[in-house]
Amino acid sequence: MSYKIPMGPYHPALEEPYKLDLICEGETVIDAQLHIGFNFRGIEHLAETRNYIQVIALMERVCGICSNIHTLTLCNAMEGLTGLTPPPRAQYIRVIMAELERLHSHVLWAGIAAKLMGFKTMFMTCFELREKVMDVLQAISGNRVNYSMNRIGGVNRDITDPQSILRLVEALELEMGRTVIPIFTTSRTARSRCAGIGVLTTEKAVALGVVGPVARASGLPQDLRRAAPYAAYTEMDFDVPVQPAGDVTARLLVRALEIMESCKILRQALSKLPPGEIATEGEKFVFTTGTATARVEAPRGEVMYSVSWKEGSRNPARVHVRTPTFAVMPAIRWMVKGARLADTPLIQASIDPCYSCTDR
Amino acid sequence: MNLWNKLMCYSRRHSPWLFHMNGGSCNGCDIELIASLTPRYDAEQLGVRLEGSPRHADILCITGPVTHNAVNAIKTVYDQVCGPKAVVAIGSCPATTNVFIDSRTLDGPLNRHVPVDVFVPGCPPRPDAIIQGVAKAAEILAERAAKKLPIAPVVMPLVGPGCEGACPCAATTELKNEEVRA
Numbered sequence A: 001m002s003y004k005i006p007m008g009p010y011h012p013a014l015e016e017p018y019k020l021d022l023i024c025e026g027e028t029v030i031d032a033q034l035h036i037g038f039n040f041r042g043i044e045h046l047a048e049t050r051n052y053i054q055v056i057a058l059m060e061r062v063c064g065i066c067s068n069i070h071t072l073t074l075c076n077a078m079e080g081l082t083g084l085t086p087p088p089r090a091q092y093i094r095v096i097m098a099e100l101e102r103l104h105s106h107v108l109w110a111g112i113a114a115k116l117m118g119f120k121t122m123f124m125t126c127f128e129l130r131e132k133v134m135d136v137l138q139a140i141s142g143n144r145v146n147y148s149m150n151r152i153g154g155v156n157r158d159i160t161d162p163q164s165i166l167r168l169v170e171a172l173e174l175e176m177g178r179t180v181i182p183i184f185t186t187s188r189t190a191r192s193r194c195a196g197i198g199v200l201t202t203e204k205a206v207a208l209g210v211v212g213p214v215a216r217a218s219g220l221p222q223d224l225r226r227a228a229p230y231a232a233y234t235e236m237d238f239d240v241p242v243q244p245a246g247d248v249t250a251r252l253l254v255r256a257l258e259i260m261e262s263c264k265i266l267r268q269a270l271s272k273l274p275p276g277e278i279a280t281e282g283e284k285f286v287f288t289t290g291t292a293t294a295r296v297e298a299p300r301g302e303v304m305y306s307v308s309w310k311e312g313s314r315n316p317a318r319v320h321v322r323t324p325t326f327a328v329m330p331a332i333r334w335m336v337k338g339a340r341l342a343d344t345p346l347i348q349a350s351i352d353p354c355y356s357c358t359d360r
Numbered sequence B: 001m002n003l004w005n006k007l008m009c010y011s012r013r014h015s016p017w018l019f020h021m022n023g024g025s026c027n028g029c030d031i032e033l034i035a036s037l038t039p040r041y042d043a044e045q046l047g048v049r050l051e052g053s054p055r056h057a058d059i060l061c062i063t064g065p066v067t068h069n070a071v072n073a074i075k076t077v078y079d080q081v082c083g084p085k086a087v088v089a090i091g092s093c094p095a096t097t098n099v100f101i102d103s104r105t106l107d108g109p110l111n112r113h114v115p116v117d118v119f120v121p122g123c124p125p126r127p128d129a130i131i132q133g134v135a136k137a138a139e140i141l142a143e144r145a146a147k148k149l150p151i152a153p154v155v156m157p158l159v160g161p162g163c164e165g166a167c168p169c170a171a172t173t174e175l176k177n178e179e180v181r182a
């Protein structure tokens, strides 16, 4: 006989409010239902009542983990409508911020995954390391979470001393390579807890249309930084790590390798940082009637913004957001089928869900 | 106050256990709360511990602008915390609903639903500020246990590097000023 185990919406194993109903037979999960909407703040509607400057501050607060990505995508879309092109230095600074954000997001995820594995030491190590990334972000932007770096036609703050930031990044890379990566790839605790659980096959991944690290861990080599480069990614040299296995270990490995790739991109961007303006100063712009979309590879996968504007208006007519978790979420159902009940918190965390983005 | 009460006050002040609740926040404050418990900031030196159950907790930390869906849960959890208890509102969201003001899916600010003792402002507040707020709440908790203090919310001062006029709030005011001039 099957029975239902409700988990959440306010539950210690969940970072955010959402509800997971697990339908079990004995210890085995046979199905799962996910209920979201506890974080619904109506941001898309609010955006229609804010002007073109306020909307950037509003969209930054869609998500506290990938706040920079949201403004970057929004600014990309608005630049499409106004015809402004940010100067090269601004494009590089955008890349640097995006990669630093990817770093801190992946390390954060590693920490939370370690906590769910019951590996508390690792959790503390990851968070200590994350503080070092936050130091770099704070040195650049002055803030720890909502950086407010992007604006239409450029960025708000310059990186005045790329060499000192570069030194911080090199120290970071050394530390990552010395602690986080080996522990996750070679530690028996981590391996025995993750191997072979929550498998998402390549066919299923294609059928569900998953994005980001989850897709790459199921053997799909997709990455917008490569496929549709934005900002200065055309000038960067990096690899897209792909793992064919599709289990939680593969997702762990993809994120661990991405951390190293991010460090590589950061080193290149900081050493090649071109001189010049950081924003199109003093240039007048008008919004043309129409819709512009922008896609960006966030730490969790593809974020898409579609912004509509009516000429002469100060407020957008419509801002539509599609977040990566929205695309990856349905895959949880196929991942937990047949898993043991005790593994489900780790499996559902392995997609790195962000329901505050998804609910908005 | 007898010796037993003194001992209880002392212990309340030195081992406040937290229950964290997300009332529709953007995750920024939640992550900073977790960061404040990790080695760099180490709130555990104050005896603070994050608990999984509200029934074990003394201090309720609430983040987020309180969405319609969260209201009942917040009230239930508040009732489940055993007294004496204190509530810390982390971030600007529970205090004023922040940038989400005017949203129709919100039922904030928080003090319309539960009595708040300490407001920690900031979007998000820095971990140092969160620890300061929790320490203040622990003080209130000890005093309340001793003599049933009435609730008078405390607003903590802002902590951390200033935004130096480069953040969007400054940009918006500048825009308004320019409009006024034009």
Ligand code: SF4
Pocket (backbone or CB within 6 Å): A061, A064, A145, B025, B026, B027, B028, B029, B063, B064, B065, B090, B091, B092, B093, B094, B098, B122, B123, B124, B125
């Ligand atoms: S105060 Fe700011 S960081 Fe905190 S939940 Fe609200 S919007 Fe997010």
